Amino acid sequence: MVSLPAQSVRQVVLVNVLFVLVIVAGLFAFATIPVQVFPDISFNTAIVNTVWPGASADEIERLITTKLEEEIQEVDGIKDLVSYSRAGLSDIEIEWDETLSEVEQEASLNQLRAAVDRVNDLPEEAEEPFILELSVHEVRPSCMIAVADVGGVGEYTIREVSRDLEKRLERIPGVRKAVLRGDRERELRVYVDRDRALQADLTLPEISATIERNNQNIPAGNFLNAQSDEITVRGLGNFATPESLSATVVKKDPGGRHVTLGEVAEVVEGFENRRVSGFYNGKPAIQIGVAQKSGVDIRVLVARVRELVEDYEKGLPPGVETTVTWDSSTYIESRMALLQSNLVIGILGVVAVLWFTVGFRNALLAILAIPFSFLFALYAFPFMGMSLNSLTLIGFIMVSGMLVDHAIIIIENIYRHVEGGAELKAAIVQGTEQVMWPVIATVGTTLAAFLPMLMVSGTSGEFFALLPKAVIITLVGSLVEALIILPAHYLDWGSRRAEAHDVDEAGLRGMSHRARAAVDRSVMRLRELYLRALEPVLHHRGSFFLACCAALLFSCGLSQHVQVDLFKSDFNQFFVTVDAPIDAGIEQTAEALNAIDQTLAGFGAELTDTMSYAGMKMSGEGGPTNGVNYGVFYIQFPDTRENVAHPERIFGAVRAKMDEAAAERSDIESVQTFAPRNGPPVGKPIAIRVNSDDYEQAKRVAAELKAELATIPGVYNIEDNMPIGPRELRVRLDDHRASLHGLSFQDVGLALRATNDGLVPSTFKDPDSDEDIDIRVMVPELQRRSIADLLDVEIRAPAGHTVKLGDVAEIEVERSYQSLYHYDARRAVVVYGEVDGQQATSVSVNGEMAARFDDASQRWPGVSLIFGGEAQETERSMAELLSSLVIALIAIYAILAAQFRSYLQPVVVMSVIGFAYIGVVIGMWVLDYPITMYVFYAMIGLAGIVVNDSLVLIDFVNQGRAQGLSALDAVRESCRIRFRPILLTTVTTISGLLPMALGLGGIHPVYGPFAAGIVFGLAVASGLTLFTVPALYLILENTKARLARGLGRGPGGGVEVPVAAPGR
The missing domain is CATH 3.30.70.1430 (Multidrug efflux transporter AcrB pore domain)
Structure with a gap:
C-alpha cells in the first residue's frame, strides 16, 4: 500500500508546487467568487x-x-x-x-x-x-431606491424620473429586473356631464363606442396607380392630441347639427385611480426595487447601482431626490467584517496556544492548515455552484477551530518520535503513519455527522444545505494538508530534537523558551491533577457514569427554560402595518400614516429611513396585500454593533409608541410591529389553519382560537385571513321590470360600470413620450357620490328609449370579505400570530394550542386544525434533522467499528455525544442565547466533532492492550499520553470560536448562539471524555469478563479482543 507520508517526504518539490497551486487558485477564486446575502x-x-x-x-x-x-x-x-x-x-x-x-x-x-x-x-x-x-x-431585492418629491414638483415629474431611472437600472449588468412601487399609469379621462349627455340623448356606453370607432388605423389593401406602381392604403383615425379627441363627433342631432365630445364631456390628462401611495420620510415617493440575477456578486451590483444613482442625481430637476433606502451589500459586508474580526481573534488565540505548547515553527506549520483549507474550499465552490454568503461563512467559522486538530495530532506525534531519537525522515513517516488512520477516522466521523444534513428537504433544507457543504469541503482540504502537505513542510521547517524548544528566531528565542517552559510545567501539573482525579472515578466508575446520566437528564429539564427562536432576525429593519377603519379611503389612510411618521421622527438618529405605503400592508402570509385602508412602514435603524446585538431595544421602543398611537387616534384601528425572519420564508410563527366544509363553522372556530391565543403571554399581532372589507353597493335586477324594456343584466352592468369605474374604449399615444395612454370614459365624481346618483343612471333599451337604473333594479349596501383564502381549492380560515421570543416561542405556543384543542374533532365534527407556518416547517425540519442525526450516528458507528474491529468500543467512543448536549444547554442558558436553527445544525455537527478525542484515546488503549497491558493499566497509560493532545485540540478548537461565542469581535444574535453551542458542547464533552470514556471502557470490559465467566469460558474465553488500528 502506498504511504502518503512517505511519498510526501520523497516528493517535496511536487508537494510544494501543489501547495502553491492551491493557494494561488484559492486566492483567484476568492477575488472572483460571487458574494451574496443568501444563496441562489x-x-x-x-x-x-x-x-x-x-x-x-x-x-x-x-x-x-x-x-x-x-x-x-x-x-x-x-x-x-x-x-x-x-x-x-x-x-x-x-x-x-x-x-x-x-x-x-x-x-x-x-x-x-x-x-x-x-x-x-x-x-x-x-x-x-x-x-x-x-x-x-x-x-429579497438587492437594493431599493426612493425617488422622492421634496419640493412639491408633483406626481408626473417623479413618475417620469422613476421610469427613466428604472430603464437605466435594468441595463446594468447583473440586474434581473427593476420594479416600481407606488407609481400610477397615466390616463386620458373623459368626464361626461350627465345632464348634457341626457340633453343630447347619449349614454356613456354609446360615447365609449363612438370613441373606439374613431380611434383606429384600418389597413385598406394595395392600390395600383396608372404606372402600375403598388401602393399600400391605410385609413388613419388615431387621435393626434387631446384636443382632437374633444373634437370628435359623437352624435348628429335631429336638426342636423354635429354634437362633439367636448360639448358633453371634459377631456382631462390625469392618472388611474390611486391604489397605493408611497412616502419616503414623509414625502411623496416612488420606490424602485432592484432584483439581481443568479450568480452575481451583490457588492459589485450595488456598487454599480450606487454609481448610476449618484451620476443620475446630477441631472435631476429641482425638488426631486433619489436615495438608496436599502442596501443588502452593507448587510453582508458588515457580517463578513464581524466574522472576519472574530476569525482573526480566534486564529491569534490558536497561534498563541500552539506557540506556547508546540513551539513557534510547529505552530506556524499547524496554522497553515487554516488558509490552505479555506482556499481549497473557495476554489471548489464555483464547481459546486456555491457562492460566499451568510451560510458558507457560518460553515467556515464552525470549522475554523477544527482545521488545526489533525495537524496538531500529527505534529505532536512526529515530535514525540524526534525526541525519542528517531532520524527526522523516519520520525515524520512513522509519526504520521501511526496516527494517520485515527486522523482519517476523525475526519470521517465529522463528515458522517454533516453529510446526512444534505438530506433535509424542502425550502429550509435547500437553504441550509450550504452550511454542511462548506464544512465538508473545508475538512477535506484540511485532511489533504495534514497527510500530504504537512509531512513535506515538517521536513523543511519542523522542530528537531533538543532544538525544538529554542529554534525560534533570535529575538523570540528566550521569550519563547521561557513561555513554553512555563506552559509545559503548567500542563504537567494539570496532568498530574487529572491523573489523581481519575483514580477515584475508575474505582467508582458505575456511580460516576450514573451521575453523568443524571446531569444529562438535568440539562433536558434546563432546556425548557431556554428560549427557542429558529429564525432570529439580524436585519437592521422591521415593519409596522397599520389598519385604518374599514371604510377609510386611501387619503384618510395616508393621513394616519403621516401622523405615525411624525411619531417616528421623534426617535431622531435611532432610525435612519422610513418608507411607507398607504393602500397595502404585510399580510399574515408574509407578503404584501392591498387594501385602501391598509398601510405599512419599512423602518431601518443604524447597523451598529449594539443594534445588531440587541435589535429588540429599538424594536420594543417603536412598538410601544405605535401601540400608544393606535390607542389615541380614532383613524387607526390597529397597529402591528414585526421583524423580518432570518432564513427561508416559512410563514408566521403561529399559523393555525381551520379546515371545514362548513365555512361559517370554520369562522366560529377561528374566533375561539384567537380568543385563546390572546390569553397566552408573549403572543401579539393576532389576526385571521378573512378581514371584512369596505361597504359594497350590490345591484339586484328586477327581472320582470327589466324584461318589459328588453334589458338584460349585461346591459345594466355595463351602464353601471361606465358610470362608476369607467370604460376604456381605446388608447392615446403620447407623441412626446411614445407612451400608450388609456382613454377612460366616466362620470365626474361629483355626479356619482350617492346611491340616488347611481339609481339615475340612464340605460339604452333595445327599442331606443332610455331607462333609469332605479326603474329596473334596487341597490343594497352590504359588506364582504377583503380576502378569501383557499387551501387545496377549498375555502379555509387561518389564524396568525407573532411571538416575542421571551415569554413565548413558536414551538411553545403551538404546542400549548394543540393541547388545548386536542379534542377539536369531537367538539366540532368535520373540523380539523393544521398547525402550519413556522411551526409546521420547524416540525418537518426537526423530524428530518433527527433522521439526519440517526443516520449520522449509524455512519459514525460504522466508521468506528471498522477502525477498532469491535462492536462495543464504538459505543464507548460515542458515549460523549449525548454529554455534549449538556454543554450546549448550559451555554445557551448562561449566555441567555436562544436556540436557533443554526444551533440545531451545530448540535448535529458536534456528534462528529466530540468523538475525535475519545477515538484517539481508545486507539491508544488498544495499543497498550496489544502490548500486554491490563485493561486498567492501558487506560491509565493512554490517559497519561493523550491528555496533552486532547487538551491542545480542545483548546485550539474552542479558541477559534470563543471570540464569537462571547462577542469579543461584536455580539451577533445569529452567530453568537451558533458558536456558543459548539464551544460549550465541545468543552463539556472533551472534559467528560477524559473521565467518562475510561470509566465506560472498564465497565464494558468488566461486564464482558463476567459474562465470559458466567458462560464458563474462563477469563477472556470468547471475549472480543480489541486490536490496534491498521497501518502501524
Whole structure:
C-alpha cells in the first residue's frame, strides 16, 4: 500500500508546487467568487397572478380563482395548492414536491402553463394570468431606491424620473429586473356631464363606442396607380392630441347639427385611480426595487447601482431626490467584517496556544492548515455552484477551530518520535503513519455527522444545505494538508530534537523558551491533577457514569427554560402595518400614516429611513396585500454593533409608541410591529389553519382560537385571513321590470360600470413620450357620490328609449370579505400570530394550542386544525434533522467499528455525544442565547466533532492492550499520553470560536448562539471524555469478563479482543 507520508517526504518539490497551486487558485477564486446575502435557491414555488381591476374578492374567487384551480389541480407534482382572492387580484401559489428532479419540475411547470392556457372563459376585463417562479431574489431585492418629491414638483415629474431611472437600472449588468412601487399609469379621462349627455340623448356606453370607432388605423389593401406602381392604403383615425379627441363627433342631432365630445364631456390628462401611495420620510415617493440575477456578486451590483444613482442625481430637476433606502451589500459586508474580526481573534488565540505548547515553527506549520483549507474550499465552490454568503461563512467559522486538530495530532506525534531519537525522515513517516488512520477516522466521523444534513428537504433544507457543504469541503482540504502537505513542510521547517524548544528566531528565542517552559510545567501539573482525579472515578466508575446520566437528564429539564427562536432576525429593519377603519379611503389612510411618521421622527438618529405605503400592508402570509385602508412602514435603524446585538431595544421602543398611537387616534384601528425572519420564508410563527366544509363553522372556530391565543403571554399581532372589507353597493335586477324594456343584466352592468369605474374604449399615444395612454370614459365624481346618483343612471333599451337604473333594479349596501383564502381549492380560515421570543416561542405556543384543542374533532365534527407556518416547517425540519442525526450516528458507528474491529468500543467512543448536549444547554442558558436553527445544525455537527478525542484515546488503549497491558493499566497509560493532545485540540478548537461565542469581535444574535453551542458542547464533552470514556471502557470490559465467566469460558474465553488500528 502506498504511504502518503512517505511519498510526501520523497516528493517535496511536487508537494510544494501543489501547495502553491492551491493557494494561488484559492486566492483567484476568492477575488472572483460571487458574494451574496443568501444563496441562489428556488423556493420550489410558482405563483399564478391575475389582475381584474375593480372586482370584489367574491367575484375574483368565483370567476377567476376557482376556474384556474380546477385546471391546476390536474398538474402533476403539486405538494400544496393555496390561493388568495383579494379585491382586484387573484394569487394562486403552487408548491412543488421537493422530491421532484429539475427535469420533473420543469415538466410540471409546463403542465401548469398549459392548464392556465386552457382556462379561456375569464372575464374580458381581467388581464392575462401571469406565472412567476419564486426565488430568493424575488423575495429579497438587492437594493431599493426612493425617488422622492421634496419640493412639491408633483406626481408626473417623479413618475417620469422613476421610469427613466428604472430603464437605466435594468441595463446594468447583473440586474434581473427593476420594479416600481407606488407609481400610477397615466390616463386620458373623459368626464361626461350627465345632464348634457341626457340633453343630447347619449349614454356613456354609446360615447365609449363612438370613441373606439374613431380611434383606429384600418389597413385598406394595395392600390395600383396608372404606372402600375403598388401602393399600400391605410385609413388613419388615431387621435393626434387631446384636443382632437374633444373634437370628435359623437352624435348628429335631429336638426342636423354635429354634437362633439367636448360639448358633453371634459377631456382631462390625469392618472388611474390611486391604489397605493408611497412616502419616503414623509414625502411623496416612488420606490424602485432592484432584483439581481443568479450568480452575481451583490457588492459589485450595488456598487454599480450606487454609481448610476449618484451620476443620475446630477441631472435631476429641482425638488426631486433619489436615495438608496436599502442596501443588502452593507448587510453582508458588515457580517463578513464581524466574522472576519472574530476569525482573526480566534486564529491569534490558536497561534498563541500552539506557540506556547508546540513551539513557534510547529505552530506556524499547524496554522497553515487554516488558509490552505479555506482556499481549497473557495476554489471548489464555483464547481459546486456555491457562492460566499451568510451560510458558507457560518460553515467556515464552525470549522475554523477544527482545521488545526489533525495537524496538531500529527505534529505532536512526529515530535514525540524526534525526541525519542528517531532520524527526522523516519520520525515524520512513522509519526504520521501511526496516527494517520485515527486522523482519517476523525475526519470521517465529522463528515458522517454533516453529510446526512444534505438530506433535509424542502425550502429550509435547500437553504441550509450550504452550511454542511462548506464544512465538508473545508475538512477535506484540511485532511489533504495534514497527510500530504504537512509531512513535506515538517521536513523543511519542523522542530528537531533538543532544538525544538529554542529554534525560534533570535529575538523570540528566550521569550519563547521561557513561555513554553512555563506552559509545559503548567500542563504537567494539570496532568498530574487529572491523573489523581481519575483514580477515584475508575474505582467508582458505575456511580460516576450514573451521575453523568443524571446531569444529562438535568440539562433536558434546563432546556425548557431556554428560549427557542429558529429564525432570529439580524436585519437592521422591521415593519409596522397599520389598519385604518374599514371604510377609510386611501387619503384618510395616508393621513394616519403621516401622523405615525411624525411619531417616528421623534426617535431622531435611532432610525435612519422610513418608507411607507398607504393602500397595502404585510399580510399574515408574509407578503404584501392591498387594501385602501391598509398601510405599512419599512423602518431601518443604524447597523451598529449594539443594534445588531440587541435589535429588540429599538424594536420594543417603536412598538410601544405605535401601540400608544393606535390607542389615541380614532383613524387607526390597529397597529402591528414585526421583524423580518432570518432564513427561508416559512410563514408566521403561529399559523393555525381551520379546515371545514362548513365555512361559517370554520369562522366560529377561528374566533375561539384567537380568543385563546390572546390569553397566552408573549403572543401579539393576532389576526385571521378573512378581514371584512369596505361597504359594497350590490345591484339586484328586477327581472320582470327589466324584461318589459328588453334589458338584460349585461346591459345594466355595463351602464353601471361606465358610470362608476369607467370604460376604456381605446388608447392615446403620447407623441412626446411614445407612451400608450388609456382613454377612460366616466362620470365626474361629483355626479356619482350617492346611491340616488347611481339609481339615475340612464340605460339604452333595445327599442331606443332610455331607462333609469332605479326603474329596473334596487341597490343594497352590504359588506364582504377583503380576502378569501383557499387551501387545496377549498375555502379555509387561518389564524396568525407573532411571538416575542421571551415569554413565548413558536414551538411553545403551538404546542400549548394543540393541547388545548386536542379534542377539536369531537367538539366540532368535520373540523380539523393544521398547525402550519413556522411551526409546521420547524416540525418537518426537526423530524428530518433527527433522521439526519440517526443516520449520522449509524455512519459514525460504522466508521468506528471498522477502525477498532469491535462492536462495543464504538459505543464507548460515542458515549460523549449525548454529554455534549449538556454543554450546549448550559451555554445557551448562561449566555441567555436562544436556540436557533443554526444551533440545531451545530448540535448535529458536534456528534462528529466530540468523538475525535475519545477515538484517539481508545486507539491508544488498544495499543497498550496489544502490548500486554491490563485493561486498567492501558487506560491509565493512554490517559497519561493523550491528555496533552486532547487538551491542545480542545483548546485550539474552542479558541477559534470563543471570540464569537462571547462577542469579543461584536455580539451577533445569529452567530453568537451558533458558536456558543459548539464551544460549550465541545468543552463539556472533551472534559467528560477524559473521565467518562475510561470509566465506560472498564465497565464494558468488566461486564464482558463476567459474562465470559458466567458462560464458563474462563477469563477472556470468547471475549472480543480489541486490536490496534491498521497501518502501524
